[in-house]
Amino acid sequence: MAMTRQALPIVWLFCQLSACLSAVVPDVGSAVSISSRQALNAALEAGPNRRMGFLSEANFNTMAPVLSKKVVPVYFTDTEELYKAVTSEDVLAALISGVPNKTMFSAFSSDLVSPRSFQMMPGSTTNDLMHAVDAAVVRTHNGGDLLRVAEANPPFEVTEVHTCRSLEPAKVPFPIASTATGLLKDVLDKKRLRVLAYGTPADKPDWKQDGNYEVDPPVGFWPEYMAAFMKEFRAAYGNDIQLERVWMKAGGTDMVLNGSIHMTEPYYIYENLHNGTLKKWSHKFSCVVMGYEQQFFSKRRAKVITDAVTSDAQCAAALKTCEDKQLMNRITTREELNSKLESGGNVKMGFLSQANFLSVQSMLSTKVEPVIFLSKPQLYEAVVNGSLRAALISGVPDRTNFTVFSTDVISPRAFQTMPGDRSVDLLKALDAVIVRTHNAGELLAAATANPPFQAVEVHTCRADNPGAVPFPAASTATGLLKDVLDSKKLRVLASGTPDNYPNWGQDGNYKATPMTGFWPDYMEFFMTRFRAEYGIDIVLERVWQTGTAGTEMVLNGTVHMTEPYYIYETLYKDLPKKWSHEFSCVVMGYQQNFFALKPAMDFTAAGPTCDYQLAACQGNTAQINGTKPTTKQPLNSNVVFGLPSTTSAARSHQATFLLAGAVALAVEALLH
Incomplete structure (x- = not known):
C-alpha cells in the first residue's frame, strides 16, 4: 500500500491499537519514491541527504538551474558506480544522459530539453x-x-x-x-x-x-x-x-x-x-526535429506487507493482489497510455477541440478514438466515471485525483523581433540576458513562486557559461538596441488592450498592481539584468495590442520585440513565423499534459483491519471519505472522492479542477 508521509502515523497507530496485520514497512530513508523534479527539490530542501550523483561537473552545471541551491553534487567515474550509489542511498538521486533502467529506478524528467535540428x-x-x-x-x-x-x-x-x-x-x-x-x-x-x-x-x-x-x-x-x-x-x-x-x-x-x-x-x-x-x-x-529530455532517477521503493496470523495473511495477500491490479491499471506515461490503447478495451480520449486532438495525434496510438467536449467539467466527469481512458488539457489538472503525465509535445516561447540587420544587436542583448536568467535558475524561481505553473527549460543557447554570450557594447550599439538606449525605453508587444488587461492566473495577472504571475515575475528578472548592463533608467513600456496590428509594429521596428510568451511555432499570414521573424534564445516551453483517473492506493480510511481495506479495494471506489466504519457494513460503491458521483456537489468539486488548465488555453487563443 503506497502511503503518503502524512498517512504513515495513522497506519502505525492502527498497528499499535488493533490487530493490524497488513501494514506498510518503509525502506530506510524516504518512505516514498521520488518521481518528479518538484519532489526531488522538496527532498533536497528538507534534507538530510542532499547529495546527487553526476558523471561530470559539466553534467551538473547543465542541470544546476533546475535544482535546489542546497544540492551537493558528487561525481562518479561510470554509470555502474552511479547506480550503486543510488541503490545504497549514498546519493538521493542522480542523472545520466539517456534513459536509466526503469525496472531498477524511479525515472523522471529534469524538465530540461536539448533540441536537435x-x-x-x-x-x-x-x-x-x-x-x-x-x-x-x-x-x-x-x-x-x-x-x-x-x-x-x-x-x-x-x-x-x-x-x-x-x-x-x-x-x-x-x-x-x-x-x-x-x-x-x-x-x-x-x-x-x-x-x-x-x-x-x-x-x-x-x-x-x-x-x-x-x-x-x-x-x-x-x-x-x-x-x-x-x-x-x-x-x-x-x-x-x-x-x-x-x-x-x-x-x-x-x-x-x-x-x-x-x-x-x-x-x-x-x-x-x-x-x-x-x-x-x-x-x-x-524546424526543431525533436528534443532529448534528460532524466533524473532515484531509488524505487518496494512495499513489504507483514502477516502475523495465517487467516489474516490470506487477506493481506488478497489485498496486495488487488493493489497490484490497481497499479497495473494506473497510467503515468504516454508510453503506458499507448500500450493500454493498443491492448483494446476503452480507447476513447477526451479533448476540448479537434485542434487539441490534432496537436498530439502524432504521439498517440492510431487506435485512439477522440471525443470532443464542450467544457472542462464534462471532460473531468467523463474521466472520473470511466467513459474515457484519458484526456488532455493545457495546464496542470488536479494531481490529487488524476495521474498527470506529459504529452511529450512542447511549445517553446521566445522574444520575437523583426528580421534583418537592425535587430542583430538587440537580439544579442536579449540572448545574453536569457542565458544569465537560465544560469541563475530564475525560471525555477518564477515558477516556484506561482504554483501550479510549470516551465520546461528548452535550451537553444548554452547556459552553463554566460561569459560566452556577451552583451553588445552600448557605445557601438546599432539598430533597435541603439534606439532603446537613446530613448531609454524598451517597447514590447503585449497581448491585450489598455482598457482590458489579461488575467491568466498564475501565468500572469496584468490587472493587478503590481502585476503578478510567472511572466511578469520573469520580466522583472529580465529587466534587472538588462538594466544592470545598460542603465537603471531603462523603462519597460508594454504596447497593448490584439490581432495582427501589433505584429506589424514589431516587423517594422516601431515596437522593439514581443513579450516572451508569444508562440514560436504559430503562423503569420499562413506561413511559419520562423520564415518572417527573428527569435531570441528560447526562454521556456509549455508542456501539455494528459491525465487519467488515479486509482486508489490507500484504503486505510475504509477501516483499521484488512477485510475492510480489501472490500474497499475490490469495490474500486476509493472510499477516501475520512469515515472509518465501526461495524461491518456494505461499502457505498457510488462514492468517489467522498462525494456521490451523481450529485451537483460532485460536479462542483470537479469544477474546481479548472483554473490551471484554463490559463494556458486562454493564452494559446490570444497569441495565435
Missing part, C-alpha cells in the same frame, strides 16, 4: 533549402514518424519540440523545383543531398538504439528518422535524390558554413558553441 550556413543562399527541409520536417511530425521510429528502437524516448506548426503541412510548402536557388538548386542539379555525419569512414559510431552506423544499412532512431525525412524530400523533388553522408569528426562544421556540405545530420546539438560563441549566431537551423 538540421544546421546550415547563414545567408540567402540557404533559404530555399531551409524551406524545403522545414517542409519535410513538418510532414514527418504530422505523419507520426517520430513516434513510429522511437517505438521501433526502445528504450529511445523522444520529446517533440515544435518550432514549426505541424497541424497543416500545406501551410509549410516546398519551394518549387524549377525556381530553386542556392543550395537547394545545387542539390537538385546534382541529385545529391550532402549531410555532415559525426565519425570517419573507418570509425563509424554505434550509439545503440540512437543509431548504429557500423552496419549497412544503419539502424536505430536517427538513421530510420532520416529514411522518413528522405521519403518526404524525394516525394517533392524526385526519387533519384541520393543521401550522401560526409563522415568527419573535425572540420565538418566549416564545410557546412561554406556550403560545400549542405547541412548537418539532425542529431547535432542546437545549443552548442562554435569557435567559442553561440551557434545561434553562426548557423541557420531548421
